[in-house]
Amino acid sequence: MQKPLTFLSSLALAAAVALPVAAQDEPGLDTVVATVNDTEITLGHMIVARASLPQQYQQLPEDVLFKGLLDQLVQQTALADSFTGELPPRVTLSLENETRSLTAGEAIEAVMAEPVSDEELQAAYDAQYSDAEPEPEFNASHILVETKEEADAIKAELDGGADFAELAKEKSTGPSGPGGGSLGWFGPGMMVPAFEEAVAGMEAGSVSEPVETQFGWHVIKLNETRTAEAPALEDVREELETQIRQTNVQEAIESLTDSAEVDRSAAEGIDPSVLNNIEWLN
Incomplete structure (x- = not known):
């Protein structure tokens, strides 16, 4: 950065003001x-x-x-x-590996940037969703406590007309307690097996007997059930495009490797333990 001038002659100053400012x-x-x-x-x-x-x-x-x-x-x-002499092998080899890695990354980015056709997108959508069986989804709430005795007492209160949400706020030890025990919507595989099995056997509006899982004892209320429909193509377009591009990258890697003249014979007979010879890099 230039130091500011301490003075200018009146002539130079006038000339400077008169000239247009040069665009940087x-x-x-x-x-x-x-x-x-x-x-x-x-x-x-x-x-x-x-x-x-x-x-x-x-x-x-x-x-x-x-x-x-x-x-x-x-x-x-x-x-x-300030460094003089030859670089040690660890530096030159690291530079070679880094150059190889970064260049390969650019090749991958080029494949990822290729447009995905409507035909590819539709084929991916059909493969993933067209034959998928509709799955049930559940909206449930629960009250989680440590012992069966506590769960039995809560079930008795509910049978006597107590409000489920208020009881959950008061007594549930789970993170959903402050929200009235609500777990929202979930599908198969999203809950631990014992909990999911109990919910699957319930009718909407009913309250379960105490159910034990590794988290403690649950009293469950099944609020609603529904059948999950396949999402519209537009709703999963971005996800499918990413999957297609990742597949294209993998295929490109395999194709380029298969077509390259690769000779691994020099690696045969080398004891894998030589990779532990870190001292060679000094």
Whole structure:
């Protein structure tokens, strides 16, 4: 940053005022923010460094991040310039692996970016939903306590006309207690087996006998049941597109690997325990 001029002659000042202000170029990846021994540090270097920070550091104020990252890159550059001799194998091999990994990642991104056709989308939807059997869903509430005696007492109160939601708020030890014991809608496999089995055998509006699970003793009220319908294609479009792209990536990896000239013969006969020879990297 240039130091401000302490004075200007009246003629120079008048000329400066009369001239149009020159538009500065917008900063970009190649914008140089510092130089260290003629090595340039660009805005691109800073952006990449920021993106690799742990999430907690990315939440820092922008001015703090900017100064901290620039200081770090300046220090790293000065240190790198001070290094003499050959880089140890751990560094050169790490650079090769990182380059390989990042380049492969770009190839994967290219496959992921390919558009998904309507035909592919419909085929994926049909495969996943057209033959699916409708499944029952349940809306239930429960009161969770530690012992069967407590559960029996609660069931007796309910049989005597006590309000289920109020009793749940008062006595349930589960996280749903403050909400009157409501568990909302759930389908098969979403609850532990003993709980699901009890609910599946109930009629809407009924209250169960105490049911034991690993969490304690439950008194369950089945509020409603319904049959889950297959979602509309548009409702699962994004999910299906992701699945299709992931499948395309896997197929591309397999196809490229199969078509590449791969010779693994040099690895035959090597004892896998050699991977423990970390000292080789020094």
